[in-house]
Amino acid sequence: MKKTRILGIAPYEGMRTLMVQLAEEMEGVEMTAYVGDMETGASIVRQHAQDGFDVILSRGGTAELIRGQTQLPVVEIDLSLYDLLRAMRLAEISNSSCALVGFPAITRNATYLCDVLNYRIELNTIHDEAEARTVLRRLAAQGCQMVLCDMITNSLAHEYGLPAMLIVSGGESVRSAIEHAVTINRSFYPLRRKAELMESVLFSGHERLLVMDGDGNILFQTDEDPGEPLISRCAEWVPSVLRDGCRKFFFASGGKQLHITGTAIQAGQQ
DSSP: OOOEEEEEEESSHHHHHHHHHHHHTSTTEEEEEEEOOTHHHHHHHHHTTTSOOSEEEEOHHHHHHHHTTOSSOEEEOOOOHHHHHHHHHHHHHTTOOEEEEEOHHHHHHHHHHHHHHTOOOEEEEOSSHHHHHHHHHHHHHTTOOEEEEOHHHHHHHGGGTOOEEEOOOOHHHHHHHHHHHHHHHHHHHHHHHHHHHHHHHHHHSSSOOEEEOTTSOEEEESSSOOOHHHHHHHHHHHHHHHHHSEEEEEEEETTEEEEEEEEOOOOTTO
């Protein structure tokens, strides 16, 4: 089986270096990693959409954002309880009034630690930059002396004059995420091979094929550019094909008469 090609999106350079180093120690893994947080990270993924990666590796809010912009599996690097405990103990030593600001994956584990160890740290869950700014503005007004946070909040905290401590993911968390990425790729590899085989068969056929959903959106095509007039007419015919199961049409284009067969097919619930 070929190596698992992973695209790593790290929030800071130290994690990018750690991703590459750990991947080099593991067999069957090829890691390409970049530094990019939130939209910058999502933009990097879009730039490499056609580069043949199998899995994407990222963290926190950036991982959440990337999931909505790619069909590839996205594995999130969790902050382990040990990662959080280490940061919280350092904050405790500083004797400063402290608040933790982070995405759900961070605050969920922090809640467990606070309950078990009776830590009194204000926990603030955010989902995007706008929420982070709202929370940081309030904490600054209340005189908070230290913010425990991820990379995006760390960058914003300085704008509000708040000292910030970045919660970093240790080597154990990154290694575990890489191993999870390899497992996912191995699970989907047979399905991907079968899909690639079927696609090759379709492209090698003599007929031009266009697959549309019920709204006329193109899902698959063997013709690189069918032409907008033909696409529009096929989209118009979709309702009658769905109603009757099979229809035949004729369409004049470029001085040629095209014979088109429309067939309704089922894929899952679609």
